[in-house]
Amino acid sequence: MNERAEDPQDALDALHAQCRSLILATLDENGCPHASPAPFVRDAGGDYHVFVSGLAAHTRHLASGRPVSVLLVRDEADSPQIFARARLSQVCEVTETEVHAPAGSALLAAFAERFGNVIEVLRSLPDFRLFRLHPLDGGRLVTGFGRAYDLVGGEIRPVGPPSAGDAAQD
Template identity: 40%
Template sequence: MINSLDEFLEPLKSLTISSIDENGNPFSSYAPFVKFNHKYYVYLSLMAKHSNNLTQNPKASIFFCEDEKDCKNIFAKKRATLQCEVKRLEQNSNEEKEILEQFGLKFGNEMITMLKNLGDFYLFEFKPFYGEAVFGFGKAYNLGGEFFEEFLQRGNSSNSGHGKK
């Protein structure tokens, strides 16, 4: 049983970003991430389509999902989705330095230094404003609390959920 969102996220190294492109169409891709001070960060090249999408439309969804090799039932993979406000951070700021240190701890300083030296990589910050999580059949939660990290049991009614018909 997973007791916290952080417990679920701890082994994960990447997330899926769903952004909106210049034509209003959805676009999904993935990126390695770190969570720091209750926010989620990805380090993206400006050449990546989702960098432009996130800059032009600063709302996106991020999705975390259990690896298929680890799940007991493919129809009930553990997963969490967060709706977020997004902002691109300034390069060479104290904030960037602090967060890139977290990336170095998780992914290795050599990789982060190489990406930084390319010059076109920017940190994008995802601040949640809504979330949901599913950890199996009948185990669906809304995410709540100040930072959208607490599991809130969804109410069941006779007309919804996995009840009898």
């Protein structure tokens, strides 16, 4: 457990740079949770964009407009301690981007740059849809044991252990 304490901003930047997919946590129409991976691109404003098949359950859930949770997590092979994997979770609002609109074309160009020629194949399939996931809050970043941070208004704030007063309020 002698994992080196990493600067939280460096850890956050590394997650964004190294992760090529995120884990989506969506809800179906009955409120049942569904977790699934989706490749993503991230824009300059910090929004995630996913290009997903209409055959996937998560696409129906995204199209409903209900908020989703996303998780970026360091690869197990690159994590010295599996219980303390670096990760970022955020709740996001969902909007669909028209694939044939200028914004959609620009995003699909970014997908092609990041993922290669497969995007041209996927783009030709009629069921693929493009969604923007806009973080509603900054999220929670964990970089190791005892190293959790809330992202609030562009700041990275350490999260401490609950105080005795916090337990009484639960």
